[in-house]
Amino acid sequence: MASVNTNAAAITALRTLQQTNTALDKTQNKISTGYKIGEAKDNAAYWSISTTLKSDNKALSTVKDALGLGASTVDTAYQGLNKAKDVLDEIKSKLTAATQDGVDKTKIQTEIGELQKQLVSIASSSVFSGENWLSVDSSANGYNAAKGVVSSFTRLNNGTVNIGTINIDTSNIALFDSNTQKQGILDGGKSGNADAGTIVSATSSAKVNAAAEAAVKTTAADFSNTTLLDGKTVSFDLTVDNRPTQRIEVAATTANRASATTWAAAVQSAVNAKFGSGVLSVVATKADGTVDGTATNNVRLTFTSATSGATSRIVTANYATTDTTNTSEFGGLSTAINDVGADATYKAANAVMTSAFSTAVTLDADDTIAFSMTVDGGSSKVVTISKALVDSTLGAGDGKINNATQMKSVLTAALSQAGITGVSVGVGDGAVLDQDGNAIASNKLYFANSSSTATSKVTIGDLSVSKGTNITTLDITGKTATQISQYIQSVNTALNRVTTAAATLGSVASRIDMQKSFVDTLMDTIDKGVGNLVDADMSEESTKLQALQVKQQLGVQALSIANQASQNILSLFRS
Template structure:
């Protein structure tokens, strides 16, 4: 139907033209921008994801920059550590040379001073972007919460949010010098020294200070010596007679109750005994001190006296001529350790043997020379403790134990009274008969209660064995204080010290090398991750330009046809108007 009021053909053509134009405009925008989804109106879900991923892409790119900065920082520290290791090797070689007799140590010391200055210069100059890992300023370098730095490693997005992952670097393992001490080339302030007297320090004979791994007090058999005078010639009826007593209690030990007088045995030496022991060819004559010791040893053993005779050798293993000893075997079943000869009666010379006696000591008493010390976090002390022939028990303590026991927070044992409290807390449960008393500000006595332990002599001991500290060996000297002119007696100590710090420097360089390797791997991963993000974003929102351009050409053609269709539709009404003219 043809109508003057409504041109249905024009309306249809116009609607089609509008649709084509809208599609053409969208396609034109894609061709112009390169995006299939350029704003939220195009596809809200994909646009949101792509926008978030673009933000993450920038963050990961920033992480890559941070990793490059970290790599440079680590490289500087590594070069400084590597140079220090080389200098320490030269330093040690010069110390070894200085130990040679006749060398001019003053000239070597000048070389050592130059090497020390060079190490200081390396440590102070090994800085990048304001960070220096070889020369630090931490109040407590062993506090892991303080003495560390963190390197940005990666950017992570999770359902709970975003986060930065970091690589923590403990600078206590790298710093050569620290403002408050504890650097690799400084004395370690964690040094527990003698552990309040649990261990001792001594010179090993080569001017090298050594800390003991045991600290024992032990006693030996009671004995006395005499010098032989002879020869002794026995005729029929001639004898040497005496009483020998073993293992009497020593009143000086303060033992409670009655004192045991020991076991006494009468001894007689005659011609028959001499010829039996030395052979008939002796004809009753004891010619030498070794013959006399043999005769005495025989009669003391056969009589069940509990004593024996002996001869001696010196430190060169040469015999000590004419010296004879009498000692208790401590097999009497008594608690004491004593040997004594009384009531000598001789019709010939006694051969130098006279009334003599000896008490052995009680070995269950030890004095600890207390000096204050501190147990830092991460330090653990281990030792075994024993008394007499009882099995030893193992013990450990650390800063937590010290603080809990003493009500402290710094791990310090500052007085002999605190050391007494600590030892009681460790030992009293297993050793209730060991008395532990701080007798002065510098002395702690440990001894068994005489009411429970009356023994003395061989087999009695008290003390510590297997003493160890988990962080040792540690530097106990300052590298910059080494002076072979002022302290020639410490040359071997210096050599050992430099060897220890060299190993620590090597460990530090190994740590830096492994850190460099990890940073390189993480940097490569960050680059691959940004590439993957770019590809992912492109797949979501990028336009297919081949498809878009082809579609644009088709839509432009459709636009032209639409315009012509609209023109034709409008021309129909013009024909009607002409009829009415």
């Protein structure tokens, strides 16, 4: 049907042309930008994934830069160690020449002096981006021997992000350390306890060990339960572990004087009423100290403090009784107090060496560990542990102490060498307590004094750990061939430590290089993955473009033909 109101063919052609133009615009946009997904409206899920991956790839780019910075820092220290090794080789060569008879040691020392200065120069100038690992001051605020190089950026399934690092322990790499308590590889010979692990965690004097028995006070020398009159009282002043003194009063009854045990219970009840339970125990004992709950004569009441250690004490004084008839019986308590004395005695006194020994300790030929020891107020003696002593005691010949048991053997030999008697060395087994009442751990050592009086103690102090020789102050002028040979050994030891340090840094540098290569590959892989998600296939889009352009031309022609139909209708009305 022909109509002048509605041109169906034109409408259809127009709609088709509009759809073609829309598709053509999208294709042209993909070709011009290179992306098939350029905005969230194109594909929200893929756009979100690609945006996150692009962001992560930027972080990986920063990781790559950090690895480059870390590699340069490590390489700077590595090169410094290599050069220091070369200089040490030269010093060892000069020292070897100096052992020859007739050489001018002064001139050789002049050459060595210049080489020593070069070692200092190498260490001080091995700096990259403000980092110097060869010349340090471990006592400075904020110093940390643990270094880290950012090496990875990882996004987990739950969306959290992890930053990985390659960790480097530089504690055994420094050639020089300004800290007077520690030493680097080349400035040994300084004293201090910071070079640690060795044997002791504290340089202060050890205290009397709390393994000492609690304060014990024996009271009645002769107790007869038959004569003390009912209703009469026995009273005395009692001080326990420096608590306020309390007046203890016990009234005799037929029941509580039936036996030594019942009388001890009556006294215990009176003590508890003033001090509380658990502070002091009261038991009936024979003269030999064994408990006797049935005897009625020659029985003693023994007071024992629940507190152990040097501060534990019991004092009894000012005995009195209201039984004026039988003072010679239980009244013997008064004499017993005076005989025993005012303060409690201690049956044992161990001094502890609270050891930090938990890992193997190796002493080189020029290493020493020393501390002073005073026993029972006597003269102080120096106890020294050397590689020679370790080797002669353990027989291995490597200067290595592998565990606390071996350290016990070495310390025992060191005490004997120092002429100290009456003191034994023990390894904590959980049963022996330290001065704070805590069990001494199995990796800690303690000293036990054979003396067992209240004044017995072993005092430890002046700990020093000397590691190696200061290579930069070594002087052969006037030294014998034997002494120079010892210097050669010291330099050789330093060489070994420098070689080990360089090997450590070399391993780290190799790992950093591998990680850099991996990060490069990972970034490329992520780029490819993002491209697969959002990049347009240009061959495909160009083909679509050509097809859509032809379709657009056809659409225009179809619309033109449809519009001409109305002109044909008009021609029917012409006269």
